[in-house]
Amino acid sequence: MSLTKLYTPKRLSFLLLSLLLTACISPNSDKGRNLNDPRTKGIDIAIQDCSNCHGLNGQSISAQFPKLAGQQPDYLKAQLTDFKGHIRRDVYGTQFMWGFTNLTQLQVDELSVYFSSQPPMNGSVSSSANLKEGESIFNNGLPAQGVLACSSCHGPLALGVGEIPRLAGQHSSYLYKQIMVFKYTDDRPRGQAMKQIIHNINNEQALSVAGYLSSL
Amino acid sequence: MRKFSHQSRVQPRLNVTQEYFSLWGLISLISALLLLGLPNHASALPTFARQTGQSCVACHAGGQFPELTPYGRIFKLTGYTIGSLGNPFSAMVVSDLTQNKNNTDLVSNTGISSQNNIPLIDVGSVFIAGKLTDNIGGFAQFTYSVYDHQDGSGNWRGHLGSDNTDLRYVNRFLTPTNDLILGVTVHNNPGVQDVWNSAPAWSFPFLTAPGAASAFAGVPVSTKLEDGTLSSQVAGLGAYAFWNKSIYLELTGYQTATGFWKFLSQGYKPGDPNSPLTYSQGISPYMRVAYTKEWNEQNFMIGLMAMNTNIYPFDGSNLPQYGVVTHYQDKGIDAQYQYLLDPHTVTAQLRYITEKINDDTGTNANSNRLNSFFAKITYVFRNEYGADVAYRSVNGSSDIGAYQNYATTQASSYSTSLSNSPNSKLWTPEVFWLPMQNLRLGLQYNMFTQYLGATSNYDGNNRNASDNNFAYLYAWLAF
Numbered sequence: 001m002s003l004t005k006l007y008t009p010k011r012l013s014f015l016l017l018s019l020l021l022t023a024c025i026s027p028n029s030d031k032g033r034n035l036n037d038p039r040t041k042g043i044d045i046a047i048q049d050c051s052n053c054h055g056l057n058g059q060s061i062s063a064q065f066p067k068l069a070g071q072q073p074d075y076l077k078a079q080l081t082d083f084k085g086h087i088r089r090d091v092y093g094t095q096f097m098w099g100f101t102n103l104t105q106l107q108v109d110e111l112s113v114y115f116s117s118q119p120p121m122n123g124s125v126s127s128s129a130n131l132k133e134g135e136s137i138f139n140n141g142l143p144a145q146g147v148l149a150c151s152s153c154h155g156p157l158a159l160g161v162g163e164i165p166r167l168a169g170q171h172s173s174y175l176y177k178q179i180m181v182f183k184y185t186d187d188r189p190r191g192q193a194m195k196q197i198i199h200n201i202n203n204e205q206a207l208s209v210a211g212y213l214s215s216l
Numbered sequence: 217m218r219k220f221s222h223q224s225r226v227q228p229r230l231n232v233t234q235e236y237f238s239l240w241g242l243i244s245l246i247s248a249l250l251l252l253g254l255p256n257h258a259s260a261l262p263t264f265a266r267q268t269g270q271s272c273v274a275c276h277a278g279g280q281f282p283e284l285t286p287y288g289r290i291f292k293l294t295g296y297t298i299g300s301l302g303n304p305f306s307a308m309v310v311s312d313l314t315q316n317k318n319n320t321d322l323v324s325n326t327g328i329s330s331q332n333n334i335p336l337i338d339v340g341s342v343f344i345a346g347k348l349t350d351n352i353g354g355f356a357q358f359t360y361s362v363y364d365h366q367d368g369s370g371n372w373r374g375h376l377g378s379d380n381t382d383l384r385y386v387n388r389f390l391t392p393t394n395d396l397i398l399g400v401t402v403h404n405n406p407g408v409q410d411v412w413n414s415a416p417a418w419s420f421p422f423l424t425a426p427g428a429a430s431a432f433a434g435v436p437v438s439t440k441l442e443d444g445t446l447s448s449q450v451a452g453l454g455a456y457a458f459w460n461k462s463i464y465l466e467l468t469g470y471q472t473a474t475g476f477w478k479f480l481s482q483g484y485k486p487g488d489p490n491s492p493l494t495y496s497q498g499i500s501p502y503m504r505v506a507y508t509k510e511w512n513e514q515n516f517m518i519g520l521m522a523m524n525t526n527i528y529p530f531d532g533s534n535l536p537q538y539g540v541v542t543h544y545q546d547k548g549i550d551a552q553y554q555y556l557l558d559p560h561t562v563t564a565q566l567r568y569i570t571e572k573i574n575d576d577t578g579t580n581a582n583s584n585r586l587n588s589f590f591a592k593i594t595y596v597f598r599n600e601y602g603a604d605v606a607y608r609s610v611n612g613s614s615d616i617g618a619y620q621n622y623a624t625t626q627a628s629s630y631s632t633s634l635s636n637s638p639n640s641k642l643w644t645p646e647v648f649w650l651p652m653q654n655l656r657l658g659l660q661y662n663m664f665t666q667y668l669g670a671t672s673n674y675d676g677n678n679r680n681a682s683d684n685n686f687a688y689l690y691a692w693l694a695f
Contacts, residue, residue, distance in 0.1 A: 030350045030387060035269070036300030047390045049298055052290045056390060062286075062513045064557055092558070099269020099299065173513075173557060 036102045042110020045103075050111065053096065058118040063171035065096070070120030075165040076112035082190055084108070090187040092177065121169035123216045130204075134212025137205055145200035150209065158213055163190070172207075172214035179206045262306040262654060262694045263345040263355075264291070267299035272653040277554055278561030278596030279650050281694065282418050285556060286461070286515055289411035293397050293458050295384035296346060296353035304346045310339040312690040314429035318683035323629050331363055331372075331429040338362055338426050341379060354383035354402075358482070363428035365490040372428060375491055377483020378448045380408045380417070397458040404473060404480035405447040406440075406502055409454060409466070412517050414550035414565035415504075416442040420592045420606050421644055421660060425688045431630060432684035435610045436668055437619070437638035439571040439588050440544040441523055446470065448484060449494040451477030452502070466504040470525065472496050487535045495536035500525035513557040521548045521569075529577045543574040561596040571612075579617050586612035586638060599650065606644040612637075619668060630684070634676035637669025641681075654695055660688040 031040050032048025047056065050068075054060045058069030068076065082088035083097040103111075138158065141149035153164050160166035167175060179201065181187055182194035198206070265272055268291070273279040275288030284292065291298050312335070319332045339362065345355030357379035364375035386399035401409045407417030425433040440446065454468025472495045473481035484493040506519030526541040548569035555562040573584040589609040596602035619633040643665065648658035667681035668674045674681055 030297070033294060033298045033347075033388075034300070034350050035298070048294075048388060051390065052287050052298075056392065056395070061510050062556065064513060095271035096274050097270075101269060102300065177558075 035099060038102075038104045038107070040107065042107045043114050045107060046111050046114045050115075054115070058115045059121060060171070063173035064092075066174045067121035067170055068115035069118040069122075070169075071116055071166050072160045072162060072164065073112040073116035074162045075160060076115055077108055078163045078190060080108045080111060082188075088188050088190070090178075090181045090185065093187075120166070123169040124172075124214055130208035131212050131215060133205070134208035134210070137201075137209045138212055142201065142205065147199075147201050147205075148197045150213075158216055167213045168216035170214055172210040175210035175213055176206055179210065262308075263302075263304055263343060264296065264299075265654075266302055266306075267296075267346050269299065273599050277556060277563050278594070278602060279599035279653055280561075280594070280596055280602055280648070280656065282422060283413045283563055283594070284411055284418075285554070286510055290397075290461075292382075292411050293386070293399065293456075294388055295351065295386035295399060296355060297350055297386065299347060301347055304344050306343045306345065306695065308339075308341045308343070308692065308694040309337065310423060310690060310692050312336055312338050312423070312425070312429070312688060314425040314689075315687045316430050316432070317685040318679075321630055322679050323677050328431050328630060329427075329429050331426070334429070336363065336426070336429065338429075351387060352383075352385050354381070356381040356383070361426070363426050373490075375483060377491060378404060378479070378481055380405060381448075381480055382409050395460050397456075399456050399458075401452070401454045401456065401468070402480075403452045403454070403468075404450060405444075406450070406452065406468070406470060406500075406523055407521075408447075409452070409456075409468070410504065411464075412506065412508075412519065412550065412552045412565075413563070414517070414519070414552040414567050414590075415521065416567070416569075417447075419565060419567065419590065420594075420604060421646070423658070423688075423690050423692060424660070424662070425686060430686045430688075432662070432664070432667075432686060434662075435588075435608050435640045435642050436631065437586065437610055437612070437640065439546050439548075439569045439586055440525055440527075441521065441546045441548060441569055441571075442588060442590075445494060445527070446496070446500075446525065448481050449473060450496065450500070451480050454502070456504075461510065462508055464504065464506040464508070464519070466502075468502040468504075470496065470500040470502060470523075471498070487533050489534060492530060492534035495528045497526040497528060497541050513555055515554050515556075517550075517552045519550050521550065522546060529579065537577075540576040540578070542577055542580070543572075545572040546570070559598040561599070561602075562594065564591075564593040566591050575617075581613065581615045581617060584613040584615055584618065586610065596650075599653075602648045602650070604644070604646045604648070606646075608642040608644070609640070611639040614638075614669070629675040629677045630679055631668075632675050633668035633670075634674060635669035639666055639669045640664065641666040654693065656690075656692040658688075658690050658692070660690070662686050662688065 029044045032044030034040055053065040054068050058067060060067050083093055084100055084103050086098055138150045141147045154160050154167050158168035179198055182191055183198055272281060275285055275291055277283040277285050315333045316329060319328050321328050339359060341357050341359040343355055343357050347353040359379040360374055360376045362374045363372045365373055367373050382401060382403040384399050384401045386397060389396045403409045405417055407415045410417060413419050450470040451473040452468045452470045454466055456466035458464045481493055484491050486493050500523060502523040504521050506517055508515060508517040523546045526543050528536040528538060528541055531537040546569055548567060550567040553564045567590040569588045571586040575582055592604060592606035594602060594604040614636040616636045619636045619638055643663040644660060646658055646660040648656055650656055662685060664681040664684045665671060667684055672680045
């Protein structure tokens, strides 16, 4: 059958009608793509919008975007609030997240619950030779450089608590960039304490600890 | 859309000092850029950036429009509906300067392109774009080309017309195991609906010299999927599905954009001496299949495309000459690779299209073949500094009717082939700078290693392929 015969107006009309009818049985609402409607459910925004970068289950594929699966809900709420208010100003956040200015508090809460309740982010196998150095920095800090142990706040398993984020299983590239944001800028005011804690960490050490955390 | 114009009139030979980039020209161009750049950053964002609140880099690879990221592809496939309803208007302006290596017709000893080495405010477009509902969105571009054609006195005249237009209705179904986007698109150019930049409509070079400034913008012959013949001439109605961010299927039919569909071909009229509407016979079917995969910071696509179209020739009054047509059957394969992780962005595209041409009009040989190959790689650093290299090759059947061997009898011969061959090869290196996310400054060099069948003396009047080389400096501002 030639394409011309296949593509008859009758068949096309049937296709269009089918498409319109499918809208009625959609398991989640296309309204999730509307970022300016307070009636939109957080779960629909998560599924139709956030999932494009962070993954449907919060396991982002690309290290451009942090994994959100199993993240601490209070941390997610705090970051969404800061993006919404344009308080968090790091370049990656502004490029992708500053559009969420109209989220309601309910939507923020629902988004946080959705992603924090997903199965925790998976670590990736790392071949880095510096894993042991990274593990040591995480557990013991760098006393000679005045760098505190990460585990003292983020917990011995790097699971985080409250507004302190889970780091275990996060993309190493994302973690490294955030360390640099804390070290060199004031673009994340809520994390100001980090600036003092990691001020003297050097780039190689930051890579090591980021690599270790991503492997958990 | 920029159409290659064969209507450039022969101009008096330019003097030697005009054949090099002049200080005056550069100063004028930079002044124009600064003037164009005056709108403040926040208010100067195009519609989609305003609608989503996101930077251009979210949807455009390395910030370099129009190449799309995986998220940009989803944004387009979901009908431009992500974000908030807002001001749908935006615009773009292109200012450029072209320098041809040899702008002299070796037969008549006169200048070929009158706007050679002159800074131009060349093209302006207005966009009406964005979401209309949560399922409907689109964009419509209307473009004014300042140097479109010359009047009887040799003065350049502009042209306002429809440009890229794509309107969509979309549903997306997401479950933990399935992600299905189903959509319908109405558009006016085969491929303008495509989301991969290896497909012709949105592939490199995104800008090239206007016909007024260079008679050699791009390879001289190309396939129907690539040469823009049907751009803003047709109404396309298509349906597509994108499943699990991996399989893309699309079927579209095209017909001449007349009657109800006239809004897709504004500015093109039957019989118009400068902008005639091209008529195709019946419905031209188009099919697209693609497979794509994302892993880590990389993604890859391989696809197939095919289109059959039958086009009526123009009569002496630029009206369609019904009764006979030229049949074009295009089949293509393309691929794209992207690495996206700041500060590095790499994108690469490959495309091969083979076209079978059966001409019932008697003008050309009845059965011809045209093969077209395209490859390009781009690197962008920190979404700001970039470089591209592209290679284009076209080869096919020799045809005295199609490629016009009248080199020895005509006053101008630079667009004719002594060997009646379409075979051409073009290298295009480019560097560019994105000082702001909505401004692209680029310097491109177009280097022919073969033109219409030969490297040297391709026209029989001692013109070499390399004589057609040209440099192209541009500023592209969207706001």
